[in-house]
Amino acid sequence: MAMTSLATPLIFNGLLKLFTTIQPDVVVSIHPIINFVTIRALKQLGLKIPFITVVTDLISVHFSWFAPGADAYIVPTEQAKQLYLKRKLDPKRVHMLGMPIDPKYTREVATKEELRRKFGLAQDLPVVLLWAVAMGLVACMLRYGLFHRLICQCNYWW
Incomplete structure (x- = not known):
C-alpha cells in the first residue's frame, strides 16, 4: 500500500486532467501501482469509462492489481484467478486469458x-x-x- 499511497499525490491531478482532456473510450492498466488512483480519478470525474486491469503477475499477485472498482480483470493463470476470488470481488469480472505476449516472442x-x-x-x-x-x-x-x-x-x- 505504501507505493500506491506514494503514487496517488504524484499522479492524481495529472490523471484528472488527462481523462478530462482526452476522454478515452477505455482505460487499460498494466501496472498495479496506478489502479487505486485511476479508479479514484474516474469516480471523482463521474466518467463512465471502462477500466480494465491486465494482471501480469503469474502466481503471487500484488494486491494492488485487484483494486476494487475495475470493470474487468484479465489474469494470466488459474492461481492469479484464485487470488482474485479470495478477495471476494465479483467473479463475473475476472477473465483468465493467459499472458498478453505477442506469439512472435515465443518462437x-x-x-x-x-x-x-x-x-x-x-x-x-x-x-x-x-x-x-x-x-x-x-x-x-x-x-x-x-x-x-x-x-x-x-x-x-x-
Whole structure:
C-alpha cells in the first residue's frame, strides 16, 4: 500500500486532467501501482469509462492489481484467478486469458549456443536477464560488481 499511497499525490491531478482532456473510450492498466488512483480519478470525474486491469503477475499477485472498482480483470493463470476470488470481488469480472505476449516472442530464433556466440557470452557461465524500469537498478548492480557482464532491457515510462 505504501507505493500506491506514494503514487496517488504524484499522479492524481495529472490523471484528472488527462481523462478530462482526452476522454478515452477505455482505460487499460498494466501496472498495479496506478489502479487505486485511476479508479479514484474516474469516480471523482463521474466518467463512465471502462477500466480494465491486465494482471501480469503469474502466481503471487500484488494486491494492488485487484483494486476494487475495475470493470474487468484479465489474469494470466488459474492461481492469479484464485487470488482474485479470495478477495471476494465479483467473479463475473475476472477473465483468465493467459499472458498478453505477442506469439512472435515465443518462437525459438536460435539455440542457446548460437545466441551466446552472437553476443560474445561464455558458454560455461549463467546468463541472467535483468528487466528494469530504469537504469538506477542496473547502475547499482554494476557498481557493486554483481555481474561480470550485463545485457539489459530498460524502459522509461514517464
